[in-house]
Amino acid sequence: MIEVDVGLTIGAFSLDVAFRNNTGVTALFGQSGSGKSLTLGIIAGLMRPDSGHVRLDGETLVDVEAGVFVPVSRRRIGLVFQDSNLFPHMSVKQNLLYGRWFAPRDASRIDFDAVVETLGIGTLLSRPPARLSGGERQRVAIGRALLSCPRLLLFDEPLAALDMQRKLEIMPLIERVRDEFKVPIVYVSHAVEEVARLAHRVVVIESGRVKFIGDPAAAFGQLTAAPAEDRFDLCSVLEARVADRSPSHGLVALDHPAGVIWVAGPVGAPGAPARVIVKATDVVLSLTRPQEISMRSVLAGNVSRIKLDGPLAVVEVELSESSHLLATITRGALEDLSLKAGSRVHALFKSAALHEQAVSVGDAV
Incomplete structure (x- = not known):
């Protein structure tokens, strides 16, 4: 169960977001600048909110009023960004194994070979990141996050830099991660095709506020819920x-x-x-x-x-x-x-x- 209820003011921008979900993929959807990535940063521990709390499986990660703030390294949260952020001096295998350093010794470990097979990166293990395509780098980034044995995965526009063909290759892999490893996911995107395919629950954020929470069919079929997009995106x-x-x-x-x-x-x-x-x-x-x-x-x-x-x-x-x-x-x-x-x-x-x-x-x- 992920439970978020936070507020943060940065300059003229004010964020006030609250949602919860106990299974599958929660998508944070909205236009650029709506506060999606800021919310993700608060969950990850990269930002401190001005008010509110974040709880994961009953454990309080942030509670401003109670003075609780668990550091990033102790949250057991895997992060996958738009830029894969792989270590250029390490091979694919070394990048994957780096995630193991963050897995607690008593945690149920996700099998290395299972991750490699699921993501289809067995032939890439000896390569450096410089010799990978954009889609291949994202596969490795997902694998590294999984091998840290996270309690939660955070995806921040992971497919935004890829063309449609690469996106259509990666989305089924994220589905397999969702279905086979059973790690809950919070997924940030402004692409309807990604959210509709991957998410169980959609949190529509507009100008720092939650506009709607529901399943994809409800989020994208009603005028009261649909984000104010260009007509060609509606x-x-x-x-x-x-x-x-x-x-x-x-x-x-x-x-x-x-x-x-x-x-x-x-x-x-x-x-x-x-x-x-x-x-x-x-x-x-x-x-x-x-x-x-x-x-x-x-x-x-x-x-x-x-x-x-x-x-x-x-x-x-x-x-x-x-x-x-x-x-x-x-x-x-x-x-x-x-x-x-x-x-x-x-x-x-x-x-x-x-x-x-x-x-x-x-x-x-």
Whole structure:
């Protein structure tokens, strides 16, 4: 169990963040400068808060009022940053073994070979960091943090410096770390695809304050929760299950309470839970269910909220009690369709617009 309730003022910026979680990955999500990394630094012990406390598995790491502050070296927290921070004069194996120095002798040790196999770095052990790609360096950084036998892992934008292909290689490895080693993780990111795939719980932070806490589907589908992002970044996360039916022209059906979502397969075994990211600018709204159209994914729902934004409007569609979808349309389309709260609509989006490698299938859902 990680429990955080802290306050800190630095210049004109004020941080006041509180959340708790007892399993899996907790994602701190928000725009740059919102206070995500500052919160992570307080948990790690790199910063001292002005007020509040941090507790991990019942142990108090920080309590300003009680005068408690456990130093970084005694917290047993593994850190992975955007820059891997590997020691350049050490080989990959030496960097990995360095993490062992921070593991208490009486701690349950994570097996070296298991970490190497999980992260796929067996062929890299003799190399210096200078001969590694960015993705390979991050794998080694994750391994070093794991081998310190941490009670908690902190990831601070670990994939921000990587291209999409490298990100898609690393995310399944973080999933394996999450699922196989069972170490709780606090993950800082402003990338929806990372949070939707990895997190059990999302803490949306805006201007130093917690705006919303919930699962990814709730955090990214409702106007009251969604961070104020550029319209091209606004998206929703839909939870569905892989349908028990044969693929159609290479597409796999995902069953959702509001309809069927088609994605390029394969994405998982029949019955497996799945999360799909849909960009608001990729969604088309119709008052009737279109028949002769190329879009395969059609979900039915009711308009629950509308937010006007200059010549555009963001429409929140309630697909089911726990599922919402955002659509960005023009003000003219809003008026032509006479959309208002309660209007029955069909939301359509192209299967080609869904990145099948970013579909999350398994334990995080």
